[in-house]
Amino acid sequence: MAKLSDFRVRVEDALANEEVRGNFRKAMDGLMSRRLDQFPDEAELERLRTQAMAIRSNSLDNLPDLLEKLETNLTKNGIQVHWAETVEEANQHVLAIMNKHNAKSMIKGKSMVSEEMGLNHFMEELGIECLESDLGEFIIQLDGEMPSHIIMPAIHKNKRQIAKLFQEKFPDIPYTEDVDELTQTARKILREKFFNAPVGLSGVNFAVAETGTLCLVENEGNGRMSTTVPPVHIAVTGIEKVVEKLSDVPPLMSILTRSATAQPITTYVNMISSPRKEGEMDGPKEVHLVLLDNGRSNIYSDPELLATLRCIRCGACINHCPVYVRVGGHSYGTVYPGPIGTVLEPQKDGLKAHGELAQASSLCGACGEVCPVRIPLPSLINRLRYEGVRQDQSSTKDSGSRRKTAEALTWKGWSFAAQHPLIYNTGASAAASFRKLMPSKMGAWTRVRTAPPIAAKTLHQQLKAKGIDNE
């Protein structure tokens, strides 16, 4: 038996953990049904998806121009723009700002791009403390974990597990499984930090080129605190998050929050358009935006895979994925899990590192069906399988690197047989190929299923015997 890949090991562990599987099932079932309630009119939903897709497609069609315009208008507004091709560069930009202010800590609003950068780890190595202020992020940071979901990073934990974690980390506070009390505990701890942190860091949902505005949606007010209380605010985001006009924001935001958390609007909507102006009482004195590429330009160069960049990070594809709900976010071993992670990560970090994820999809289409910007996720997963085994050069990182001689030969043999009915009909039938394909793995099929029954007479034979016309 071949050694299981790290991914497969994590998957097996996850599948064996009934408590965590139960947590995901319960959470995802709730999210799916609440999302459905947000879109009672199917025709209206389809119209909104088309509209949102068109806005995002327009952003990408004009990406270079819009990024230039964004920089110009942000600069005009007094927001300092920093370009980073790699995560190393992005971290260095943040570090330089920290150093300029002699800052030894930061408070963070939720940001997946900062996860992509490995920002916390990078800063902690240098003795700079990064404190997560989003409740979910706060919980997983306490436990030394990665987010298991892009919107709800601690969704893999139930309240009992969180209560035990708090008991371990804050022994002075009495044990409780009451969600409100647990939240209050976190709030008290964080409140203090907001007022003392020299720097606040956040992500960005949309960056508006026309006005030089950074939009940030959130529910806890921690985003507002992180971006307004500390004297310096650093926003980090991917270059694809730009939109052309301010009027692009309402339709996108509406479909984003409804698709993500089934809310018509989030509790807080932040529109950040400048640092504190003269005479103003509050707000940061400096605002920075770090724009990260990290492989996005490369994705952009492929006319089909480009659709990956339409993503507005709502997580609906994740919530509806029958694979994700069973294996959970950590199994993927990537920053972004679920269908969008399956599509984005192998392109971003290469097929060698994450190409295996493309196999972990039954191509059921549930993700593509709910995507608010109509990213054809199953088609892109199929495309990445092709990228993994193709023999010619392509722009996708590590294309062809997953081709294995034995498997390629099997498909060549299958193809030859299926082009020659006489050969095909004498033994190279579908079921036979199905078994031959991975002989060592047929065992896994029969671990929970009986083997496919092979018919005594094929359909070809039976219909011929019945005299059905051949042409």
Add this chain to the structure above:
Amino acid sequence: MTTLLQPDSVYFYGTCLIDSVYPNAGVSAVELLQRAGIRVIYPQAQTCCGQPAWNSGYRDEAREVARKQIALFPKDIPIVVPSGSCGGMMKHHYPELFKGEPDEAMALQVAGRIYEFTEFLVDVLEIKLAGKGVKTDVAIHTSCSARREMGVADKIEQLVGQLENITVHEQHHKKECCGFGGTFAIKEPEISASMVTDKADAIRETGASVMITQDCGCMMNISGAFEYENQHHALRMPQSKHIAEFLLERSEVLCTKYDINVPETSDTTEDATHG
């Protein structure tokens, strides 16, 4: 909707899985079409639509197989496929597979004539059925490809709904994939196993004695789980039937939109197709 003229004959594309594992589903579909007054042509040179290779990333290998298939349907008549999955491949992925290829026009022409079996019965023939046999509780499993690629999720319900004595029970997480996914079941056996176990449980919990589906991939997967759980844990085992088998056993064709050789009303007892 279709602009087909009276379809007095159709091609039947049996699919490789039906060919070797579930030929009775194919034979039943052909018989049902005949009972509806349709002449069925089954090109004997057909093998596989190419989907297994296509979904594994082996596009050249898939294309060469598909090239042989598209040459099998020269007459401009519908091609009926008793599978949402293979139908989806031929209708939606052949155009992608042949894009910019010399055979692109032919691939598009074939794609435009593909009908999933239940879609053909409901949308093209507007078939009217009468039920027969004992009262039966059934559950319907619609394949993901039938639901999302072909957009024919409601067709089995529309057919079975015409049959008195048949009660349909809905399983929880009805729209969730059964975990087959072709080579997915082999490449990711643990995830697939978890999915099919949940699906088999959900269907068993409805109390249905028969599970009906339009895709034999799902059927092989779910019925394999039923049988395994029956053998190893003595759990109740619902029967699994392709919709064509089920309709052939449990219904009579009353008429179609075209009334080709079929009695016009249910009180006409003569069955013209037996002539």
